[in-house]
Amino acid sequence: MSNAASFVHESAYVDQPCEIGKGTRIWHFVHVLANTVIGENCVLGQNVMVGPDVTIGNGCKIQNNVALYRGIRLEEDVFCGPSCVFTNVTTPRAHVERKSEFSETLVKRGATIGANATIVCGNQLGAYCMVAAGAVVTKDVPDYALVAGVPARRIGWVSRSGERLGEDLKCPRTGELYREVNGALELVA
Template sequence: MSEYFCHPSAIVDDGAQIGSDSRIWHWVHICASAVIGQKCSLGQNVFIGDRVHIGNNVKIQNNVSVYEGVTLEDDVFCGPSMVFTNVYNPRSAVERKSEYRPTLVKQGATLGANCTIVCGVTIGRYAFIGAGSVINKPVQDYALMVGVPARQIGWMSEFGERLNLPVSGRGQARCEHTGSVYTLKDNVVRKES
């Protein structure tokens, strides 16, 4: 059995897999077929549904529910009270468990406090979703998204700093903190060094 911290108030169903050095805080519930990587932190009142896959070093802040159909890759940050969905058109009286739409959040992405991720989208590597934003379409790697519905207003470095690049076109920028160079070409950003 792996070694991780679990607060006594948390419920971890039999069968759940949790990696070493992870921390499970107050009133968390992890369902039986969830898989959670190493060095993760699940804040107070987090729910992890069945068949959820969470990578290594993922931080999930207080009051977040990660429902079936959601995959979080390594180094993802989920801000306080942000929301995932898994059914596009829910009705209380209509059973739609067979219609779950998968959501993929790729490595290093940040999902700001109180944002909503509508099911069926992919959020690119190191994308940054601003607090309170609503994501209802796929998000590119390194994109900075804000608003309801969200629109792209810029690009972010892997360090989490805004890059001095236009939203579209061409350009090159250096992250002030790391010195890494990012190139924008054909509306796609790539890290060069």
């Protein structure tokens, strides 16, 4: 299925109803479940599973082998690295049905999640934050935070363009200036 508005590879399954925005590309062996909304200009890589009832904002890039379950919401321009993991319940057991307990997970605008990172459900990833490859997020991540490790801890700050910020909190790529206020970072100019 493809048209001028979007592209869906012939090996992908798109259950109805769902919405796929203009310019979005859905690649090999992807499964989009019902009631999923995918924004414009997104890319879903090979073997991605999305839904049901998931919202993906405009400009998101979901790399290979990622599953986005009910309750996950990605704002605009989120990057999900290959094989990153979103859990859906905090205490899973094969013999106990917990589909009614799926926790909501919000990933805010511009966030980046590295390859093989795990996001424990119910936590929020702040705008433009960066989760290092292999990290395990067990609590909310502030805007612009760089987190790494198991469990993930803040090891620095990053700019909107993804550059690590030095002590001057000035982006080396764009010159944007940030300031730290009460343990949080905000853009000044």
